[in-house]
Amino acid sequence: MQGRRDRPAASFFHRLPLVAAVLSIQNLVKVYPSGTRAIDDVTLDIQHGEFVVLIGLSGSGKSSLLRCINRLVEPTSGRVIFEGADITRARGGELRRIRRRIGMIFQQFNLVRRTSVLSNTLAGRLGYRSALRTIIGRPSREDVAAAFENLGRVGIADKAFARADALSGGQQQRVGIARALMQHPELMLADEPVASLDPATSHSVMKYLEEINKKDGITVICSLHFLSLARRYGTRVIALKAGKIAFDGQPDDIDERRFKEIYGEDAVEVEIGPGRSTESMSAAEAAALALAQDSTTAAAKLGLPDR
Numbered sequence: 001m002q003g004r005r006d007r008p009a010a011s012f013f014h015r016l017p018l019v020a021a022v023l024s025i026q027n028l029v030k031v032y033p034s035g036t037r038a039i040d041d042v043t044l045d046i047q048h049g050e051f052v053v054l055i056g057l058s059g060s061g062k063s064s065l066l067r068c069i070n071r072l073v074e075p076t077s078g079r080v081i082f083e084g085a086d087i088t089r090a091r092g093g094e095l096r097r098i099r100r101r102i103g104m105i106f107q108q109f110n111l112v113r114r115t116s117v118l119s120n121t122l123a124g125r126l127g128y129r130s131a132l133r134t135i136i137g138r139p140s141r142e143d144v145a146a147a148f149e150n151l152g153r154v155g156i157a158d159k160a161f162a163r164a165d166a167l168s169g170g171q172q173q174r175v176g177i178a179r180a181l182m183q184h185p186e187l188m189l190a191d192e193p194v195a196s197l198d199p200a201t202s203h204s205v206m207k208y209l210e211e212i213n214k215k216d217g218i219t220v221i222c223s224l225h226f227l228s229l230a231r232r233y234g235t236r237v238i239a240l241k242a243g244k245i246a247f248d249g250q251p252d253d254i255d256e257r258r259f260k261e262i263y264g265e266d267a268v269e270v271e272i273g274p275g276r277s278t279e280s281m282s283a284a285e286a287a288a289l290a291l292a293q294d295s296t297t298a299a300a301k302l303g304l305p306d307r
């Protein structure tokens with residue numbers, strides 16, 4: 001007690017973080033109606049500029065955690081604070097304003113297949129403009145210029161007028177990145193963005209994510225299946241196991257023992273293997289259908305703010 005009384009100022013400042021976190025997740029819990037406890041009391045802070053890689057076995061809660069951050073999945077309890085704003089309590093316009101600062105890309109790309117690359121990219125502006133105008137109206141000159149610029153950044157400006165489904169998987173994911181960049185996000189969530197791609201293409205997509213992280217200072221949280229990719233691109237690795245944090249630290253600190261703690265005794269580490277084929281594009285098809293019927297649902301399926 002004596003020591004405490006001697007250093008009141010020091011202990012006060014000790015509790016203050018040096019830099020405010022871009023994202024603060026506090027005691028987050030997600031229990032699905034089925035009773036599955038997908039996220040079980042997760043607390044963590046993410047600082048500006050980090051490239052956080054989420055790893056863990058299938059079913060460990062990676063997608064649930066990413067989707068609770070932008071409330072594509074509604075958390076059961078706990079708080080998610082983004083740049084000081086409580087996402088978990090935000091409603092209506094405030095939620096939309098927060099969401100448009102958070103980009104998201106998906107394993108299955110979630111593009112509207114029969115629509116042009118340019119239109120898919122322009123869909124990233126849904127959070128800023130009337131959804132109806134974005135879909136049926138004519139986009140503004142500035143938005144078209146921005147779309148070309150973002151497509152250029154991911155090396156596919158020449159594909160702007162091609163149909164999305166005429167592109168290879170890697171090219172489609174680059175459209176996904178360009179679309180998310182249209183939001184000018186401060187945080188980019190990526191849920192297994194390369195799981196449907198072959199190893200070489202995986203690296204080319206990851207390099208674009210690395211570039212927007214390093215050059216634009218966009219904080220990235222990206223789930224990945226392969227530890228080799230996590231080691232190569234992550235500045236920090238967080239492992240989930242049954243909805244709890246099993247590891248949080250530097251990629252190089254994941255040794256054999258920690259690897260087995262995360263993935264189980266029988267697991268062996270592999271380099272990224274042959275890419276899974278790009279299966280049915282059901283999510284994108286659903287989004288296309290929804291886009292025709294209801295722009296709000298479409299926005300949700302596209303992971304975009306539903307303005």
Ligand SMILES: Nc1ncnc2c1ncn2[C@@H]1O[C@H](COP(=O)(O)OP(=O)(O)OP(=O)(O)O)[C@@H](O)[C@H]1O
Pocket residue numbers: 032033034036037038056057058059060061062063064065
């Ligand atoms: N919509 C849902 N309804 C009910 N249970 C769900 C739902 N989504 C996920 N779950 C369950 O929650 C747990 C975590 O799933 P989640 O999809 O978050 O894991 P993941 O780590 O992303 O897995 P994967 O690597 O296979 O993508 C699993 O047990 C899963 O079956």
Ligand SMILES: [Mg+2]
Pocket residue numbers: 062063064191
């Ligand atoms: Mg998942």
